[in-house]
Amino acid sequence: MRYYIILLLIAWSVFSCKKDGDYDSSFFWCPAIKIEKGDKSVNLILSDPRAYTEYIKSPSDPDYFEIYYSDNQLSYTLFKKLDITTSRVSLTNLNNNEPYYIFVKVIKKNFEPVYSDTLMTIPSVYSEPEELLSGINFTMERVNISCNKDYFSFVSNNCPVQNTRTDNLYYRSISTGSIGIIEEDVYNAEWSPVSNALTYLSHVRVGNWIYPAELKIFDLATKAQSGLFKIDYDKYYVSSPVFSSNGELISFLSSENNSSKFFYDLWTIDPLTKVKTKISNFESIGLTVSGTYTWSSNGEFIYLSGYFNSGNSRNAIYKFHVSDRELSRVLSSDWSDSSPSVSPDNSKMAFISSRTGNDEIWIYDFSSTRYIQVTGNPGYYFDSRYSNIQWLSNDEILITGYKDNTFKALRVHIE
Numbered sequence: 001m002r003y004y005i006i007l008l009l010i011a012w013s014v015f016s017c018k019k020d021g022d023y024d025s026s027f028f029w030c031p032a033i034k035i036e037k038g039d040k041s042v043n044l045i046l047s048d049p050r051a052y053t054e055y056i057k058s059p060s061d062p063d064y065f066e067i068y069y070s071d072n073q074l075s076y077t078l079f080k081k082l083d084i085t086t087s088r089v090s091l092t093n094l095n096n097n098e099p100y101y102i103f104v105k106v107i108k109k110n111f112e113p114v115y116s117d118t119l120m121t122i123p124s125v126y127s128e129p130e131e132l133l134s135g136i137n138f139t140m141e142r143v144n145i146s147c148n149k150d151y152f153s154f155v156s157n158n159c160p161v162q163n164t165r166t167d168n169l170y171y172r173s174i175s176t177g178s179i180g181i182i183e184e185d186v187y188n189a190e191w192s193p194v195s196n197a198l199t200y201l202s203h204v205r206v207g208n209w210i211y212p213a214e215l216k217i218f219d220l221a222t223k224a225q226s227g228l229f230k231i232d233y234d235k236y237y238v239s240s241p242v243f244s245s246n247g248e249l250i251s252f253l254s255s256e257n258n259s260s261k262f263f264y265d266l267w268t269i270d271p272l273t274k275v276k277t278k279i280s281n282f283e284s285i286g287l288t289v290s291g292t293y294t295w296s297s298n299g300e301f302i303y304l305s306g307y308f309n310s311g312n313s314r315n316a317i318y319k320f321h322v323s324d325r326e327l328s329r330v331l332s333s334d335w336s337d338s339s340p341s342v343s344p345d346n347s348k349m350a351f352i353s354s355r356t357g358n359d360e361i362w363i364y365d366f367s368s369t370r371y372i373q374v375t376g377n378p379g380y381y382f383d384s385r386y387s388n389i390q391w392l393s394n395d396e397i398l399i400t401g402y403k404d405n406t407f408k409a410l411r412v413h414i415e
Contacts, residue, residue, distance in 0.1 A: 024057035030114045031065065031317050034357030035121045037376040042090045042121050044102060045357075046082075062114075067091075067107040073101050073118075096124050097415075101369060102188075110126045118334065120355040122373035129380070129410035131400070133172065136179075141167075141386040143400045143409040146191045149392075150174055151220060152181075152409065153189050153198055154400075169200055171220065182218050183225065185210070194247035196220040201241060206232070212238045215252060217271060228269055229276065237261045240292060244268070245299040253289060254278075264289045265304060266320065280320060280327075282306070287327070290315055291338035291384040296346050303330065303349065305338035317351060329362065341389035341397070348414070350374070350389045350397050352382055359383060361399055363414055374412055379403055 006141040031046040044067065050058050062084055068076040069091060079091060094100060100123070104116040125263045131142065133152060138152040152172045159232075167362060169186035172179045182189075182198065189200035197219050211233035212337050217226050228250070231238050236256040243250055250271060253264035257278075266280040286309040293304035301319040315338040331337050336354040343349070346366070353362045356373070358383045363372035375382065380401035387400040395414045 019220045021365075024055070025060050027059045028062045028106065028108045028111065028114070030062075030116055033102075033104055033106055033116050034377050035102065035119050035376065037121050037123045037373060039125045040094050040123055041090055042094065042100065042102070042123055044089050044091065044104075046087055046089070046104065060108075062106045062108040064107050066107065067102065068105060069097060069100055069102045071095075071100055076101075076103070094123050097122060097372075110339050117357075119357050120335070121376060122371060124373065124415075127378050127413065127415075129375075129399075129412045132398070132409040132411055135177065136172070140409060141400060142187075142189065142388050143398065143407075144189065144388065144390055145392065145398055146192050146196050146220070147193050148196065151196065153191065154409070155187060155189065167203075169198075169218075171198075173217070180223075183216075187212075190242045192247045193245060194243075197243075197247075199228075199241040199243060199250050200270060201238060207411070215241055215250070215269070217250075228271060228274055235261075237264075239264065240265055242293065242295065245295045245297050251279075251295070251302065253293075258283045262288075266304075279322065279325065281325075282327075285327070287318075291352070292341070292388050293339075294341045296342050297344050298346060301342075303340040303342055305340060305351070317349070337362075339384040339387075339389060341391060343391050344392050345394050347394065350391070350414075352384050352387070352389070361389065361397070361412070371415065374414065375401075378387040380408075380410070 025053040029050055032049045034045045036043040037366040063239050065082040069079050070076040099120055101118050101120055103118040139156050143152055143154045145152055155167050155169055166184045167187055168184045169189050170179055183202055186200050187201040189198050191198055197217055199217050201212050202214045202216055205211045212231050214230045215228040238252055238254045241250050241252040249268045251266055251268050253266050254267045255261045263283040265278055265282050267276055267278050269276045287306050288309060289304055289306040291305045293302055295302055301321060303319050305315045305317050307313050307315050310371040314336040317337050317340045318327050319330050320327050338352050340349050340351045349364045351362055352359050356376055360376050361374040363374055380403050382401055390398040392398055397412050398414060399410050401410050
């Protein structure tokens with residue numbers, strides 16, 4: 001009997017040493033958190049980050065979680081103490097259309113507590129977005145609509161018009177439903193606000209790499225393409241062409257004459273004279289531009305997002321005064337805010353934000369300084385690389401969202 005007891009003790013010791021050696025007891029994990037909003041309620045989703053994080057030694061388990069919430073960010077209330085295996089908790093009896101802030105406090109005996117990021121959400125009654133282009137059953141990215149609402153444009157790499165895997169630019173007639181291809185290997189297309197013309201970037205493939213090749217215009221009335229300038233991609237890159245609010249200029253991001261191909265500044269080009277003008281000097285102030293951008297309807301400002309290289313890499317939203325060449329910050333937050341789009345009456349700004357732990361669509365009202373959380377219910381996902389926000393009117397937006405393994409064009413009403 002003693003022999004078996006000794007063997008059991010040895011086996012337990014070996015197992016225990018192996019188990020303890022797999023973890024670093026000097027620190028413990030904090031859950032990744034996300035929020036889904038509902039009617040007078042929100043669901044907080046917690047997940048163990050160890051499954052998708054690389055460690056030399058995995059952190060040990062905490063003892064328990066505490067959930068705190070607030071409606072003002074000044075004083076927080078303990079909502080509930082949770083076991084660390086809890087993956088979902090609901091906060092109910094909240095006020096619709098009012099902001100709430102939530103964080104998780106992580107407790108382990110003999111250690112200082114660890115805190116998760118603070119998230120923001122605004123519960124509301126769910127309104128299902130209207131799915132446009134529902135008859136198309138293939139991937140669509142960056143869906144836009146023409147100024148007279150007669151045509152959609154979108155980028156796709158599996159449209160049945162041609163058997164090809166390149167990212168191609170298409171247009172679709174709303175009245176007839178017919179689909180036409182504009183060009184293969186295209187990205188970043190935008191409609192003119194005053195005519196049925198598109199500006200876009202064609203690409204060239206060199207081995208396994210894709211480079212911007214030429215800035216172009218497509219006239220839907222004549223089906224004619226015209227080149228504005230070719231890009232020397234060995235020296236600089238170009239992205240994100242956008243018509244000015246009066247349609248007389250096309251702005252774009254370019255790293256021409258900058259120290260790096262990845263430092264972009266704002267440029268404009270006159271489609272008639274093809275004269276290019278650099279209008280910003282973001283590299284000199286250390287601003288890295290990211291996401292999409294937009295002109296204000298009065299043409300005074302360009303709203304854009306980016307981050308300063310001396311700080312953290314969270315995107316913030318700025319406005320660039322076109323005539324004065326001055327940059328000022330629009331939103332200050334603890335989250336990543338990007339891809340702003342301003343309503344036709346310049347009263348509201350839609351943008352993509354990580355406030356809930358997911359990229360969602362938000363609205364900021366310039367007059368009231370209030371926020372509206374447009375999305376946040378389970379189902380749709382948004383990504384500024386493939387989604388763009390276009391105002392259809394002062395209370396409706398068009399946004400490309402991801403659901404059921406494909407991108408969908410969605411019309412969303414703003415309350």
